[in-house]
Amino acid sequence: MQSRVVPLEEGKDPAVSIKASQSKPFPIRLLQLFLLFLALCMAFSIISMYTIKRFGVQSSRTTVKPAFKPCFDEPDTLDRWIRPPSDLLHKMSDKELFWRASFVPGIKKYPFKRIPKIAFMFLTKGPLPLAPLWERFLKGHEGLYSVYIHPLPTFEAKFPSSSVFHRRQIPSQVAEWGRMSMCDAERRLLANALLDISNERFVLVSESCIPLYNFSVIYDYIMRSKYSFIGAFDDHGPYGRGRYNENMAPEVSITQWRKGSQWFELNRKLAVKVVEDARYYPKFEEFCKPSCYVDEHYFPTMLTIEAAPLLANRTLTWVDWSRGGAHPATFGRADITEEFFKKIHEDTHCVYNNQSSPVCFLFARKFAPSALEPLLHVSQNVLGF
Secondary structure (H helix, E strand, O other): OOOOOOOOOOOOOHHHHHHHHHHOHHHHHHHHHHHHHHHHHHHHHHHHHHHHHHHOOHHHHHOOOOOOOOOOOOOOOHHHHHOOOOOOOOOOOHHHHHHHHOOOOOOOOOOOOOOOEEEEEEEOOOOOOOHHHHHHHHOOOOOOEEEEEEOOOOOOOOOOOOOOOOOOEOOOOOOOOOOHHHHHHHHHHHHHHHOOOOEEEEEEEEOOOEEOOOHHHHHHHHHOOOOEEOOOEOOOOOOOHHHOOHHHOOOOOHHHOOEOOOOOEEEHHHHHHHHHOOOOHHHHHHHOOHHHOHHHOHHHHHHHHHHHHHEOOOOOEEOOOOOOOOOOOOEOHHHOOHHHHHHHHHOOOEEEOOEEEOOOOOEEOOEOHHHHHHHHHHHHHHHOO
16 A cells, blocks of 8 residues: 655654644633733722722621620610519529529619609419509509519419509419418519619518508608518517427527518518528528418518617508407408598507607508408598598
């Protein structure tokens, strides 16, 4: 087979000719691509700088919201610190609540106009059958009082939005008469009321209690008192010292053992002492069992030891024990007369701010639901409201 020979130009190497024809275009193409890329980068940089200068960075920052949200908003004004809780049904445990309620300002002078209020604390089983009477009593005195209700935990209060009792129920637990759970309920009421820094005096009442005077008289009487009203007397009999357990020592000696009615009135300083107590509470919880009736001894004894000079050593709540028994008399429809209240108002004598006074009781119990209608009928002439 005859092969075909292609003639070459003179002076040219075929290998070099092939390599030169293949390598010449690539350096130029690569350089063109690099210059195009550099031009695009410079254009992008110029556009970015112009955008930042024209529209600013701060506006974009304001629209960015962090994904993390704190558990509470940082208070930025004094009003945030002094405003009372808007919802009483919080999620705090008793331990957390008592800790929070025990906060006390180190500076005694308030940096705002503080109007002291009375906290009316209702320790109840459930409904408030005498609520209409209390509504009438409190009407027109907004800003001078607060209301707190501690019912059984299964009870849900349903008051109209216009009522002073609307949404005033606090988180509660079962409270049994004569047991430490009753004192727990009272401490719970005090702690919730202490969260409102304007509450200065704290009155414990039940669903069967009524006021014996109009609001102005009661407010002035309590606010002007140098003392808090809680019974704390030394009973040497079987129902006083006879209930003392020697295991209470050394925190509580038998000479310090006191007895009194559970229906008290305390100032803010003493309310804090009750809530923050961790010294006497364990002793009473362990050694003052049901036959001891701890609700008659815990507060009177503890406050006598800690702050005896601040106690008036008497209660503001009138009761009738003349019928005998473990509980005072209950009054119904037939008992409510002007003569009945005249006896309560006149047959009293006590010491108020170290001076003799004919006004001793501001509240009375126990009144049955059937007493409501006649109470509303006589309240204007007899009770002053």
